[in-house]
Amino acid sequence: MQAKEIVEVILSEYEGVIAKSSWGETALFYNPSKVLPNGVYFCTIKEKNGENDKSSELDREGVFRLSIGVSKNSYEKMFGLRPKRPAKGDKVDLKDSFVALNKLMPHPIYAWMSWLQVLNPDEATFSSMRPLLNEAHTNAVIKFNKKMAKKPKH
Secondary structure, three states, rough: HHHHHHHHHHHHHOOOEEEEEEEEEOOOOOOHHHHHOOOOOEEEEEEEOOEOOOOOOOOOOOOOOEEEEEEHHHHHHHHHOOOOOOOOOOOOOOOOOOOOOOOEEEEOOHHHEEEEEOOOOOOHHHHOOHHHHHHHHHHHHHHHHHHHHHHOOO
């Protein structure tokens, strides 16, 4: 699958999701009717290295990273305890190399927040991730609703 194709699938299948692209990354937020400046992160597609994020070697021809945030429970069922937050510009302290294609693994920077990554997922891998994408979307909806409940009414 291509990055653009994944973005199109997510936008068409998940209600209330909007895309914002900048600096080689497309962030997908839950933000129905665009009532917040951004909304709540749901997942991202990153197509190039960032200044503090080179662990996935996204400078390789055609390589992109799909990242999603899941619950602590889901993360720990798949990968064990979450790592500690890395220092700025560092990656999490895990044995993973973070460069394998088409393999679901912890995110090199945000695993401490229960984020996962897969580089260049094929259709079978993307399909197998649907329950995780559903969970990430549901979690974003819950967080969004909490934000809206706290927002002052005019």
